[in-house]
Amino acid sequence: MANPRPTQPQRITPPPPVQDLNWSPERAHEFGEQMLALWEQLLADLSALPVTHHEGVADVREAVTLPIPDEPLADDALVAHLQSIIAHSTHIGHPRFLAYISGAGTIPGAAADLFMAGLNPNLRGWLLAPAATEIELHVGKWFAQQFGMPERAAGLMVTGGAMANFVGLKTARDALTGWTTRRSGLAGLPQLTLYCSDQAHAVIERDADMLGIGSHAVRKIPVDDGWRMRLDVLRARIDEDIAVGVKPFAVVGTAGTTATGAIDPLAALADVCGEYSLWFHVDAAYGGPAILADDLQPLFAGIERADSIAFDPHKWLYTPRAGGCLLIRDLQLLADAFAVHPTYIYQDRERTDRGIDLGLLGPEFTRSFSAFKVWVSLLAHGRSAYARRISHDAELARYMGARVTERPDFELMAPVSLSICCFRFVPQHLPDAPGRDDYLDRLNERLMTAIQLDGRAFCSNAVLHGRFALRICIVNFRTEASDLDALLDVAAEIGTRIDGEMRHEWLSD
Ligand SMILES: Cc1ncc(COP(=O)(O)O)c(C=O)c1O
Incomplete structure (x- = not known):
């Protein structure tokens, strides 16, 4: 029903402005400087700090949490509290932090993040982030070239190695099943299987779980004396599976295993994939960046034949978390595996010269510009x-x-x-x-x-x-x-x- 017409014309008063959150550039500078001072102090003290503290949950919780106030906390109190966080942190950037695979965090990358958080692009769509999208595509292409992938190869930034492997294997599953899985799921299909060494990272099993094929579909192939996947067992296992009507779809080679840093025989794995028409995915989340070092590069021979490669700038390119990358031999494959078409996003591509919407190429929709800190680190330090x-x-x-x-x-x-x-x-x-x-x-x-x-x-x-x-x-x-x-x-x-x-x-x- 239409609104009844008012008998008397009423004056419409605009609501008064509410500008508390809209700090001036001067206020931004003042606050930013205090954050910079905290960071500078951390860099100066880092080597002398303990790598970590012997504290339990209750102590840390008590020390670092603060009730959220109704009114603004004074800068002094806020900064003093933030400073106290340092004493209750594990310092991954400390020279004697040697655990797991956690990059130290580049200095230019951290500074770049502050600027980019200010610009705050949304890499869901080209229209929302023209410069950022083109830079991310440029960085991905550069990485694909470093790995020797074909001309059409490109990259997509994701949050880390777990997500990069998932994106690669989801694309593999969909491509190898003729893309029907995107609509119909796994209904009517034979059991799908994928193959990796028993040294592959646990996220490969989680990927299989997320892909709906179940973690038992991951065939863990034993390794040789050098912790590398055994090809004879791989072939035998694929043959066995085919013989009982199971459908192998991918082999995951690891280039730098988490436990020992071993690199699977990548060229031979590429041969096996060619022979059996399987997708060749390489989990180079840790080892990948070593492709930049002349003395280590030969260890990766064959990686250029991969259909997809997961690698993590936030590991051995040292960039601040989080930022992983999935490289793929053709970007169109990601579009085929992930594109959706929301009606609320209308784009007149004929009258605009807009580029690729990266939010349609992976599982994330709104996306941060994680390529920026990687790119700035590479620019500021240089490849050599x-x-x-x-x-x-x-x-x-x-x-x-x-x-x-x-x-x-x-x-x-x-x-x-x-x-x-x-x-x-x-x-x-x-x-x-x-x-x-x-x-x-x-x-x-x-x-x-x-x-x-x-x-x-x-x-x-x-x-x-x-x-x-x-x-x-x-x-x-x-x-x-x-x-x-x-x-x-x-x-x-x-x-x-x-x-x-x-x-x-x-x-x-
Ligand atoms: C070989 C390998 N793949 C995948 C991952 C998971 O990567 P992320 O923790 O960045 O998700 C790791 C983590 O250490 C890894 O070593």
Whole structure:
């Protein structure tokens, strides 16, 4: 029903402005400077800080949370509180943080993020982010070229390696099933399977779960002495599956496994994929950036034949989190796998010269400009500095391997590969009694936790053939040889103490 006409014409008064959130450029500068000062202080203090603190949940929660006020918090109080967060953080950028695979965070990348948060583009659509979209496409293309992929290859930024692998495998699933899965799901299809080594990252199983084929559809192929996927077993497993009516659709090679840094035989995997008409996806989330270093590049031969590659600038390109990348041999394949057509987005492409809407090429719709910090880092440092530092990280890992081998109180647990070294503490004069390896497992488990709580250095672990190893991965441009020696000294000191507490129990068992 139409609104009744007012008898008397009424004056329409506009609502008064509400401008509390709209800070002036001067106010922005003042606040921004305080944030910059915090960051500068952090950079100045970083090496002298403990890598982490020995605190439990309740203490951290109590120290860092603040009730949200109704009225603005004064800058002094706010900044003082933010500063206190430093004391309750784990400092991944610390030169002695050597755990997992967590890049140190480039300095130009962090600064670039502040500017870009101010510009705040939405890379859902070209119209909302013309410059940003073109830069992201340019960066993706550059990476695809570094990997030697074909001319049409391109990239899409995502949040990290988990998402990059998912995007690659979703595209693989849809392409290899004739795109019907996008509409009909898996109904009526045979069981789909994919193949990776038993060293592949756990996210591959989660991907299979998210793709609706179930994690049992991931065939984990055993590895050889160098922790690389065994081709004979791969072929046999594919043949077995085909023989019982299962439909293989992809092989995932890992270029830099999380535990040992091993690189699967990529060229041979590409051959197998060609032979069986399978999608060849490479999880290079960790190892990928090593393609920039001349001495490491030959290890990746065959990667250029991949249909898709996952790699993570926020790991070994050191850029601030989060930013992963999926490279694909043809961008159109992503459009085929992910495009949707909301009616509220009308675009007259004939009268506008608009480019690609990246929000239609992946699972995210509204998208941040995560390529920016990567691009600015590459511009500010240049390719050669990256190549030198990545090569240096690998050299440091080999140095660590040599030191571990040389010292009587440590044992190397796997060949050093890329920038990963796995080892364990073996107290001197340890008797060769029954249960020795089990004892070393228990000792090194306790030791790793104690090192992490101690805070002078920080490593993580790998489980290799069922045995517990200490593990370092150098993706930190601040780490040098003295930091590695310091970790070994800390490990030996704490390990000797724990051995003193535990050994009696083992031998009296
Ligand atoms: C080989 C590999 N793939 C995938 C991932 C997951 O990457 P992200 O943590 O960036 O999602 C990791 C993480 O360490 C990894 O090492």
